[in-house]
Amino acid sequence: MSTDDREVTLNAIAKLVGWADEGGGKIELMADVGKHRLGQRFTVHVRQVAMGRQPANFDHLKKTGLRTGGMVLLRKIHDEGEGAISCKSVETVIDRDTSGLPYVVHDAAVHILPPPTGTAMVKECIVAFAAEAIRTKAVSEALVKVKPALEQACQFGKGGLILTGEDRDGDVNEVIVGGVETADAETVLSDFIDACPKEIIQSVRKSRKPWIMAAFFRGEVDIDRSSRLSAQRANLDYGNFDEPSWTKANVVLRAFADSWLVCDASPAIEKSGEKPQLLIDLD
Numbered sequence: 001m002s003t004d005d006r007e008v009t010l011n012a013i014a015k016l017v018g019w020a021d022e023g024g025g026k027i028e029l030m031a032d033v034g035k036h037r038l039g040q041r042f043t044v045h046v047r048q049v050a051m052g053r054q055p056a057n058f059d060h061l062k063k064t065g066l067r068t069g070g071m072v073l074l075r076k077i078h079d080e081g082e083g084a085i086s087c088k089s090v091e092t093v094i095d096r097d098t099s100g101l102p103y104v105v106h107d108a109a110v111h112i113l114p115p116p117t118g119t120a121m122v123k124e125c126i127v128a129f130a131a132e133a134i135r136t137k138a139v140s141e142a143l144v145k146v147k148p149a150l151e152q153a154c155q156f157g158k159g160g161l162i163l164t165g166e167d168r169d170g171d172v173n174e175v176i177v178g179g180v181e182t183a184d185a186e187t188v189l190s191d192f193i194d195a196c197p198k199e200i201i202q203s204v205r206k207s208r209k210p211w212i213m214a215a216f217f218r219g220e221v222d223i224d225r226s227s228r229l230s231a232q233r234a235n236l237d238y239g240n241f242d243e244p245s246w247t248k249a250n251v252v253l254r255a256f257a258d259s260w261l262v263c264d265a266s267p268a269i270e271k272s273g274e275k276p277q278l279l280i281d282l283d
Contacts, residue, residue: 023057069097100254107131157217165211245276
């Protein structure tokens with residue numbers, strides 16, 4: 001099967017703003033998806049299946065705690081016209097707005113860390129601010145430009161920086177600093193300057209293509225959503241923290257006490273047979 005022949009499906013993160021007849025819901029998109037844009041509102045129904053068990057609809061989720069103001073994940077959406085869309089399934093991401101202030105990191109790159117030894121449930125993931133990534137041929141310049149994104153990353157979790165690119169021989173190199181303990185942006189920047197090998201700095205300067213520098217944070221997974229992220233990790237080979245692979249997603253966070261929890265990191269666009277990629281290869 002060629003790349004162009006692969007099945008493409010779209011998943012949408014949305015806020016529930018009301019209920020609709022026949023188990024439907026009224027939603028507001030919390031991120032762009034396909035031709036639809038952040039903030040657009042639609043009526044949504046879960047598609048009926050010809051055989052087998054019918055997926056849960058909004059009425060079912062309401063019985064299990066979903067309320068208006070909550071966040072949902074719509075899988076495999078389809079435009080039905082006249083302000084309506086359908087989806088293959090819907091699931092609760094945050095049950096109500098009082099469960100914690102939600103935040104969506106748009107067009108992020110996600111690396112789900114392996115579960116701790118002795119368990120199948122993931123505890124943490126890495127979220128890189130791919131949309132704010134800096135393309136550079138000078139590390140010193142990139143460190144200045146990446147600071148705003150890094151400051152935000154340090155607010156959400158254990159902040160860090162990743163620098164990746166091709167050397168003149170076409171080999172991909174990565175330098176990852178941070179993501180181990182809580183630190184402010186200034187500390188991460190200082191640590192990066194100390195840790196980045198001089199030969200890498202020279203490779204960036206001499207490379208044919210710009211390198212990429214992105215801020216990231218290491219965040220804790222919401223225990224109520226650990227099963228979903230664990231299944232995602234089991235189905236996709238993300239590698240490990242030292243050699244990470246990534247998928248693109250609109251990542252949903254919620255505030256909890258004095259920290260933020262990762263509630264969802266489902267790929268916004270899924271292509272059949274697609275696997276996690278190097279950060280440099282993400283579109």
